[in-house]
Amino acid sequence: MTYLRPNFRHPDLPKNALGYTRQYYEGRLSTLCAGCGHDSISGAIIQACFEMAIEPHRLAKLSGIGCSSKTPTYFLANSHGFNSVHGRMPSVATGANLANRDLIYLGVSGDGDTASIGMGQFVHAVRRNLNITYIVMNNGCYGLTKGQDSATADKGSVNKTGIANQFQTIDLAGLAMELGATFVGRSFSGDKEQLIPMIKAALVHEGFAFIDVLSPCVTFNNNTGSTKSYDYVRDHIEATAAVDYVPIKSEITTQYAEGTNKVIRMHDGSLVELHKLAPGWDPLDRGLAYSRLNESRAKGEILTGIIYMEPQSRDLHYMLDTDQRPLNTLKEADLCPGREVLEVINSENR
Amino acid sequence: MKATNINDPEYFHKVVDCQYACPAHTPVPEYIRLIAAQRYTEAYMVNWESNVFPGILGRTCDRPCEPACRRGRVEEKPVAICRLKRVAADNKGEVKPLMPQGPFPSNGKKIALIGGGPASLTVARDLAPLGYELHLYDDQRKGGGMMRSQIPAFRLPESVLDEEVNYILDLGIHTHFNHYVESMKEILEKDYDAIFIGTGAPRGGDLPKLPGRQEADANIHIGIQWLANVAFEHTDKIGKKVIVLGGGNTAMDCCRTSRRLGGESVTVVVRSPFNTMKASPWEIEDAQREGIPILNNMPPKEFVVENGKLKGVLFEKVEAKYDENGRRTLVPTGEPDVFLEADDVLIAIGQDNAFPWIERDLGIEFGKWDLPAVNKTTFQSTLPKVFFGGDAAFGPENVITAVAHGHQAAISIDLFCRGGDLHSDRPAPTVNLIQQKMGIHEWMYDAYVVDDQRYPVPHVDTELSLKDRRMEVELGFSPADGFKEAQRCFNCDVQTVFADNLCIECDACVDVCPTSCITFTSNGEEEDLRTRLNAPANVLSQDLYVSEPLPTQRVMIKDENVCLHCGLCAERCPTAAWDMKKYLYQVTKTCNVWDVAAPVEVGQV
Numbered sequence: 001m002t003y004l005r006p007n008f009r010h011p012d013l014p015k016n017a018l019g020y021t022r023q024y025y026e027g028r029l030s031t032l033c034a035g036c037g038h039d040s041i042s043g044a045i046i047q048a049c050f051e052m053a054i055e056p057h058r059l060a061k062l063s064g065i066g067c068s069s070k071t072p073t074y075f076l077a078n079s080h081g082f083n084s085v086h087g088r089m090p091s092v093a094t095g096a097n098l099a100n101r102d103l104i105y106l107g108v109s110g111d112g113d114t115a116s117i118g119m120g121q122f123v124h125a126v127r128r129n130l131n132i133t134y135i136v137m138n139n140g141c142y143g144l145t146k147g148q149d150s151a152t153a154d155k156g157s158v159n160k161t162g163i164a165n166q167f168q169t170i171d172l173a174g175l176a177m178e179l180g181a182t183f184v185g186r187s188f189s190g191d192k193e194q195l196i197p198m199i200k201a202a203l204v205h206e207g208f209a210f211i212d213v214l215s216p217c218v219t220f221n222n223n224t225g226s227t228k229s230y231d232y233v234r235d236h237i238e239a240t241a242a243v244d245y246v247p248i249k250s251e252i253t254t255q256y257a258e259g260t261n262k263v264i265r266m267h268d269g270s271l272v273e274l275h276k277l278a279p280g281w282d283p284l285d286r287g288l289a290y291s292r293l294n295e296s297r298a299k300g301e302i303l304t305g306i307i308y309m310e311p312q313s314r315d316l317h318y319m320l321d322t323d324q325r326p327l328n329t330l331k332e333a334d335l336c337p338g339r340e341v342l343e344v345i346n347s348e349n350r
Numbered sequence: 351m352k353a354t355n356i357n358d359p360e361y362f363h364k365v366v367d368c369q370y371a372c373p374a375h376t377p378v379p380e381y382i383r384l385i386a387a388q389r390y391t392e393a394y395m396v397n398w399e400s401n402v403f404p405g406i407l408g409r410t411c412d413r414p415c416e417p418a419c420r421r422g423r424v425e426e427k428p429v430a431i432c433r434l435k436r437v438a439a440d441n442k443g444e445v446k447p448l449m450p451q452g453p454f455p456s457n458g459k460k461i462a463l464i465g466g467g468p469a470s471l472t473v474a475r476d477l478a479p480l481g482y483e484l485h486l487y488d489d490q491r492k493g494g495g496m497m498r499s500q501i502p503a504f505r506l507p508e509s510v511l512d513e514e515v516n517y518i519l520d521l522g523i524h525t526h527f528n529h530y531v532e533s534m535k536e537i538l539e540k541d542y543d544a545i546f547i548g549t550g551a552p553r554g555g556d557l558p559k560l561p562g563r564q565e566a567d568a569n570i571h572i573g574i575q576w577l578a579n580v581a582f583e584h585t586d587k588i589g590k591k592v593i594v595l596g597g598g599n600t601a602m603d604c605c606r607t608s609r610r611l612g613g614e615s616v617t618v619v620v621r622s623p624f625n626t627m628k629a630s631p632w633e634i635e636d637a638q639r640e641g642i643p644i645l646n647n648m649p650p651k652e653f654v655v656e657n658g659k660l661k662g663v664l665f666e667k668v669e670a671k672y673d674e675n676g677r678r679t680l681v682p683t684g685e686p687d688v689f690l691e692a693d694d695v696l697i698a699i700g701q702d703n704a705f706p707w708i709e710r711d712l713g714i715e716f717g718k719w720d721l722p723a724v725n726k727t728t729f730q731s732t733l734p735k736v737f738f739g740g741d742a743a744f745g746p747e748n749v750i751t752a753v754a755h756g757h758q759a760a761i762s763i764d765l766f767c768r769g770g771d772l773h774s775d776r777p778a779p780t781v782n783l784i785q786q787k788m789g790i791h792e793w794m795y796d797a798y799v800v801d802d803q804r805y806p807v808p809h810v811d812t813e814l815s816l817k818d819r820r821m822e823v824e825l826g827f828s829p830a831d832g833f834k835e836a837q838r839c840f841n842c843d844v845q846t847v848f849a850d851n852l853c854i855e856c857d858a859c860v861d862v863c864p865t866s867c868i869t870f871t872s873n874g875e876e877e878d879l880r881t882r883l884n885a886p887a888n889v890l891s892q893d894l895y896v897s898e899p900l901p902t903q904r905v906m907i908k909d910e911n912v913c914l915h916c917g918l919c920a921e922r923c924p925t926a927a928w929d930m931k932k933y934l935y936q937v938t939k940t941c942n943v944w945d946v947a948a949p950v951e952v953g954q955v
Binding site: 004033043 | 862864922923
């Protein structure tokens with residue numbers, strides 16, 4: 001048995017602002033199939049959290065059921081984690097978020113967990129603008145049960161048994177747009193250069209940040225005729241722009257030709273820089289983003305990048321006007337301030 | 351960068367750092383795996399084929415392999431390669447039947463070997479099975495050269511030396527011991543087809559101009575001569591107070607031998623700073639363990655003589671200063687001189703070549719420092735039928751270098767006698783690349799990387815060992831500790847081989863690699879690429895393994911530097927674009943030992 005990861009790491013690994021190396025953000029060795037796209041996404045999450053110098057105890061990772069939902073075991077071993085019931089991650093995340101607004105929430109789900117059994121949960125989390133980064137590892141099939149077509153399989157896509165899918169596909173990015181999501185991105189597991197800064201931007205976004213990541217299933221959906229294979233995705237990928245995430249204190253150093261560059265200030269003051277913007281593209285214009293998304297789908301392109309974002313979005317806590325302190329830290333004295341306070345309130349209503 | 355040519359036998363050879371650093375290129379990981387499998391006999395034979403003296407070298411080698419060991423780059427200490435070799439030698443079974451068996455049919459050629467040390471013995475071993483008539487001349491009464499005269503018995507027991515020297519002499523070598531060759535001319539006049547000279551560097555350094563040197567001569571000894579006198583039992587005692595001058599391994603042997611011959615207060619004095627001493631760190635440690643202080647920054651000024659007898663040595667105090675070019679000068683500090691009392695002084699300040707017996711009109715040219723003009727590849731001198739090797743060729747080195755010279759000189763002598771070209775007809779190395787996969791999560795080698803720190807080799811009680819100069823100080827690893835130490839080896843000879851036509855660029859290898867060796871990026875010049883990899887790639891001596899362009903126009907780049915050879919990249923590769931393949935590189939000898947010996951199955955661990 002050799003399937004054990006050695007404990008040695010590169011002796012000159014860089015350290016982040018907290019003095020940790022990337023190793024501190026790793027998880028256990030993956031038991032997914034060799035070559036699974038999900039492992040690359042795990043790698044991108046590890047790299048993004050390492051580079052942002054997130055204190056691991058400040059992050060909670062939540063997932064449902066499926067290959068994708070196994071992955072929180074494979075990253076951020078020092079963070080909080082909750083592996084919930086199938087499709088029920090959004091409500092668990094909502095509860096956790098309401099109880100403790102101080103944590104960073106990272107939800108990981110799959111196309112089955114989100115677009116089938118969890119659809120009802122997903123749509124409500126979006127419309128409430130829950131403050132969470134919600135990543136769907138989208139492989140278009142049920143990998144854990146031997147590769148049946150999922151609800152995100154494209155119409156006409158051929159699965160490993162050789163049969164083309166006859167049903168309409170659910171485009172999760174389009175659906176999220178429809179439901180008023182305040183951050184919608186799409187990426188590809190094989191493109192870390194794009195995915196890592198996108199995850200960073202999503203993590204600082206206040207509100208529901210949705211990323212649909214195409215993640216080929218090497219075992220059941222990487223065949224000719226599949227629209228979610230490594231080869232097909234690479235051939236049909238079309239980027240809206242290249243993404244750069246710039247933390248609060250850094251300066252923008254790269255220069256790009258005018259009109260192809262856009263700098264977006266996030267709620268916390270950090271910047272998201274989009275460069276090499278596709279002609280006529282504006283990720284702040286919901287209507288434009290929506291129509292471009294539809295156009296590219298009609299052309300058979302896979303549009304990636306940050307498709308839409310609302311940098312000044314305010315989340316569920318803001319809308320509910322909850323206390324600035326995490327609810328789970330409120331003591332009895334805060335929640336039950338006593339007869340005197342009640343008297344004051346009552347007198348105001350008389 | 352251009353794609354790496356892995357068909358060049360030297361590319362993967364260089365990845366096996368220990369083997370690459372070894373002058374004889376012994377396949378180290380190969381025999382370490384055999385030791386772990388308790389196949390000591392085969393492990394011994396892998397060594398014997400390559401370095402001829404496994405038991406001797408397992409105790410005394412300079413171990414150039416260990417500083418090169420990859421493990422030393424990710425943790426404190428390298429694998430104890432040298433002492434593992436000894437485990438094989440100590441625990442081996444019957445090896446003689448596995449060696450070439452004489453008598454060999456004669457090929458009618460006669461070769462003279464001058465000097466009976468490791469270089470000559472290696473030439474003898476390589477040529478004997480081919481039917482050469484070999485005549486070995488040495489002024490000592492037994493073979494072994496400096497291994498016998500200069501390495502003390504408490505480091506290298508005579509029985510081990512005799513055993514390994516005799517394996518060679520038993521191949522039918524005609525020995526002429528107690529025979530000092532006084533004239534090269536006489537040898538040339540005999541009917542030898544070729545002559546190999548492996549007479550070492552027999553002249554020990556002296557301090558002839560230091561005041562008092564002549565007057566105190568009776569108590570001042572040249573280190574290597576004194577060690578030889580001890581080895582051959584001409585000397586069996588020394589004064590109570592001994593000063594050893596010099597900081598090399600000979601100085602360490604001198605001081606430790608003195609402690610065993612009656613020296614109660616033995617001090618080593620070096621002229622330069624402690625950290626620039628030439629002695630191997632482990633030999634310095636062994637000396638210190640025996641209660642021998644080492645004083646530094648003190649060059650000797652005068653041998654103090656009273657009433658015609660040595661009283662002690664006067665030393666100056668200096669410090670090392672370095673100029674811009676890094677050149678060192680020893681500058682007096684102005685502190686008062688130091689006087690140390692001594693009954694005897696041993697001078698161990700280096701050794702030189704000396705060929706007083708080679709007449710200078712024979713066509714054998716000599717260059718700087720009285721070194722012969724010798725070709726670095728063929729070991730041929732300017733007189734075509736005369737070859738040099740070992741310390742005699744290029745100045746003092748070590749046993750394993752002498753062995754490496756011997757192999758190459760033997761090839762040259764054989765080619766010379768058969769009328770071949772000494773350069774173009776040299777044989778290429780033998781290489782073999784074998785897939786190691788057996789099944790899911792199963793490889794033919796133990797891929798798991800253990801965390802164990804280097805195991806110390808047990809020693810006998812110092813008090814006991816100081817009473818007997820023949821008692822071996824190191825006990826060697828027990829088989830159990832040998833196994834544990836062997837498991838520390840990364841198996842760097844099991845290569846990560848990349849097939850670009852199979853890669854689907856899924857990044858699985860990048861994500862799983864524990865030491866972040868692998869990067870997929872756009873190609874560029876090496877200098878630029880080294881700044882764009884997933885982990886710093888600042889060790890320029892370690893190659894980057896670059897693939898042909900992949901479908902996305904990126905290339906795979908692997909920094910070989912700290913690859914643990916754990917096989918996880920191959921484990922996680924869905925298309926077997928990565929594969930673990932065992933690379934066996936062997937320097938070709940004149941006769942492949944395995945061809946002439948009884949068949950032995952080696953290599954499938």
